[in-house]
Amino acid sequence: MVAEVVIVKRLPRRFSFFDYKIPAGMTVNVGDLVQIDFRHQAMFGVVRAKKNASHHKLIPLHSVVIPGWMTDRDIARFEQIARVIAQSPSAMLDALMTGFRNRLPKELPNVCKAPEAFTVPKALVAELTKIAVASDDAFVETSLEGELVLARLLRKHVNGQMLLLVPRERIAEQLATMFSPSARVAILTGATPAPLREAIIRGWRFGTIQTLIGMRQASLLSPHNLKLVHVLDVASREYGMLDRNPRFDVRLAAQLLAHTERARFISSGSFPVLSQAMGTWHLLDTPSPTIVSMKHQEEKTKIPFLSETLKNAIEESLRDKKNVLLSFNRKGEASYASCGSCGAIPHCPTCESIPTSSGTAMHCPVCLLHLPMPTRCPFCGSDLILEKGLGNKAIKRKLQHVFPTASIGIIDKGVQEPGCDITIATDYYLDMMLPAFKRQFGRIAALNFDSNLAATHFESNEFAAGSLHRLMHLGAFQKAEVLIQTWLPESVAEFVSTKRSADAILKNRSVYRLPPSGTLIRIEMKEPGDLECVKALFPKTELREHEQTVELRFGAIPDTSVWLALEKLPDHCIIKTVISSYDPQDSHQSK
Numbered sequence: 001m002v003a004e005v006v007i008v009k010r011l012p013r014r015f016s017f018f019d020y021k022i023p024a025g026m027t028v029n030v031g032d033l034v035q036i037d038f039r040h041q042a043m044f045g046v047v048r049a050k051k052n053a054s055h056h057k058l059i060p061l062h063s064v065v066i067p068g069w070m071t072d073r074d075i076a077r078f079e080q081i082a083r084v085i086a087q088s089p090s091a092m093l094d095a096l097m098t099g100f101r102n103r104l105p106k107e108l109p110n111v112c113k114a115p116e117a118f119t120v121p122k123a124l125v126a127e128l129t130k131i132a133v134a135s136d137d138a139f140v141e142t143s144l145e146g147e148l149v150l151a152r153l154l155r156k157h158v159n160g161q162m163l164l165l166v167p168r169e170r171i172a173e174q175l176a177t178m179f180s181p182s183a184r185v186a187i188l189t190g191a192t193p194a195p196l197r198e199a200i201i202r203g204w205r206f207g208t209i210q211t212l213i214g215m216r217q218a219s220l221l222s223p224h225n226l227k228l229v230h231v232l233d234v235a236s237r238e239y240g241m242l243d244r245n246p247r248f249d250v251r252l253a254a255q256l257l258a259h260t261e262r263a264r265f266i267s268s269g270s271f272p273v274l275s276q277a278m279g280t281w282h283l284l285d286t287p288s289p290t291i292v293s294m295k296h297q298e299e300k301t302k303i304p305f306l307s308e309t310l311k312n313a314i315e316e317s318l319r320d321k322k323n324v325l326l327s328f329n330r331k332g333e334a335s336y337a338s339c340g341s342c343g344a345i346p347h348c349p350t351c352e353s354i355p356t357s358s359g360t361a362m363h364c365p366v367c368l369l370h371l372p373m374p375t376r377c378p379f380c381g382s383d384l385i386l387e388k389g390l391g392n393k394a395i396k397r398k399l400q401h402v403f404p405t406a407s408i409g410i411i412d413k414g415v416q417e418p419g420c421d422i423t424i425a426t427d428y429y430l431d432m433m434l435p436a437f438k439r440q441f442g443r444i445a446a447l448n449f450d451s452n453l454a455a456t457h458f459e460s461n462e463f464a465a466g467s468l469h470r471l472m473h474l475g476a477f478q479k480a481e482v483l484i485q486t487w488l489p490e491s492v493a494e495f496v497s498t499k500r501s502a503d504a505i506l507k508n509r510s511v512y513r514l515p516p517s518g519t520l521i522r523i524e525m526k527e528p529g530d531l532e533c534v535k536a537l538f539p540k541t542e543l544r545e546h547e548q549t550v551e552l553r554f555g556a557i558p559d560t561s562v563w564l565a566l567e568k569l570p571d572h573c574i575i576k577t578v579i580s581s582y583d584p585q586d587s588h589q590s591k
Contacts, residue, residue: 002054003028003061005045007038008097011090017048021058028061033069035062046093048075065102073260074222081253087246095246096220099197108199111176111187118437120149127284132157137279140268141498143473145436147232147268152178154266155211160227164213165254167238172213174436179211188214219253229258234267235466251276270473271466274505275515283498286472289482293489303398304390305447307485313443314422318406322442324422327471328392329451331412331426332358335389337373341382346374357387392424430470444475445483449492461505465495521552524574537565
């Protein structure tokens with residue numbers, strides 16, 4: 001007998017599996033973890049199939065390391081992901097088993113620490129309880145605090161394993177405090193040491209871990225009895241970062257895992273991911289923000305990005321001894337440096353991004369490279385170097401003149417000045433430092449919301465809507481008024497309603513045939529055998545039957561193989577091609 005083995009090693013795409021001879025007397029089954037020789041090195045592999053013979057000269061398997069390491073469903077899932085992202089199954093298996101050395105399992109630490117006392121509105125708990133006891137896939141629009149409470153309620157109603165995916169380690173640590181030790185919780189992140197990582201992989205596969213909180217690797221692990229997958233902060237860009245090899249979207253991998261294991265799929269966050277199907281939408285009410293139009297003359301002051309409305313609101317908050325959070329996503333003294341003669345702008349030599357200026361130096365926000373401030377223009381040789389735009393340090397200095405008695409601090413990746421009356425924060429603070437269940441701000445304002453719309457790619461509207469709703473949900477939990485300063489008040493007002501903004505964005509996606517829209521092919525059949533013919537030509541395509549009509553759905557423009565297959569249908573079949581645009585009634589339901 002011969003075993004087809006997928007090797008645990010990052011290999012090129014052309015290497016899918018290798019044949020190994022099964023020694024006489026050795027019992028090997030599909031899904032077993034085995035040890036093999038590969039290029040004169042001892043390595044691990046997973047048996048994907050068995051067959052009677054091979055045309056190659058084979059070497060034998062060494063041993064079976066762990067029987068039943070994977071199921072047939074797990075192997076099919078890995079191969080499907082590898083096929084979609086144009087990677088080898090070996091690369092996916094290597095990502096799953098990062099840190100595995102086949103050593104004695106390390107005892108898992110107790111990560112369930114008692115949280116500080118917190119309060120949640122009873123109305124919110126009631127709404128989340130209804131969602132937790134249901135059985136359908138769903139998206140829940142809520143704050144981070146609401147997501148944590150939802151995870152706790154879901155754990156109470158799930159009889160089996162529960163996978164919780166988070167984009168950042170900070171959320172994983174906060175999430176662990178929501179469970180009791182009886183939930184048998186483990187945390188798997190990039191910072192998890194190798195011995196503990198191996199113990200978690202084993203415990204999740206064989207059922208000693210019932211609740212797994214993790215990041216990328218956790219979406220690939222083989223479960224024992226998975227009943228629910230919950231993706232928190234689902235709109236986070238950390239999930240879809242394609243610069244990490246293997247390049248896969250964690251959210252899509254989680255959906256595939258839930259579908260394969262027939263588990264419930266829940267996603268939550270301040271705004272949905274519009275490129276993916278997410279089940280029933282539960283949109284929880286939040287107070288609308290105050291939109292301040294910077295176009296109005298009466299709103300102008302001597303300080304950039306400080307409207308008269310915001311100035312009065314800050315003064316009122318200071319009188320009431322309430323802290324103010326100002327969202328401003330620019331660091332340093334100025335936005336950028338430029339030549340005063342020819343207008344040239346220096347770029348980062350590593351990634352071609354525009355570095356921010358801090359007076360005497362420049363800092364690249366993408367690759368974090370530090371650069372000296374140029375003394376002469378590299379293009380025209382002029383020594384007239386100007387700093388344009390405003391960074392958070394310049395904003396702080398100007399605000400200090402307006403509010404001389406208030407303490408003003410900056411929080412970004414390089415500077416942390418917490419506990420001030422007025423805090424000027426970048427997205428880094430909201431992502432990495434803002435504690436859950438702690439009310440500390442009386443007012444929240446976006447100084448320059450239009451910067452969210454400045455992106456040149458098609459997702460700028462989605463990014464802007466997500467940023468707005470994050471501030472809205474933060475303000476709702478903090479019981480703080482939210483002010484949005486913008487030069488485009490009509491456009492920003494469209495983003496306040498989740499459903500209206502989602503409808504507009506999805507209709508725009510359908511124009512360019514971006515997911516979740518695509519191509520719909522309808523085939524009208526005339527004879528009884530036509531349906532079987534269609535199924536034979538498209539064995540892996542989702543079919544929808546309607547009496548004498550069958551529909552084939554494709555996520556984008558069908559490739560040449562689809563059209564060649566259609567030519568093989570009987571001549572009496574009528575084929576119609578339609579661009580399946582977004583239909584709000586069919587795509588999601590709001591509650």
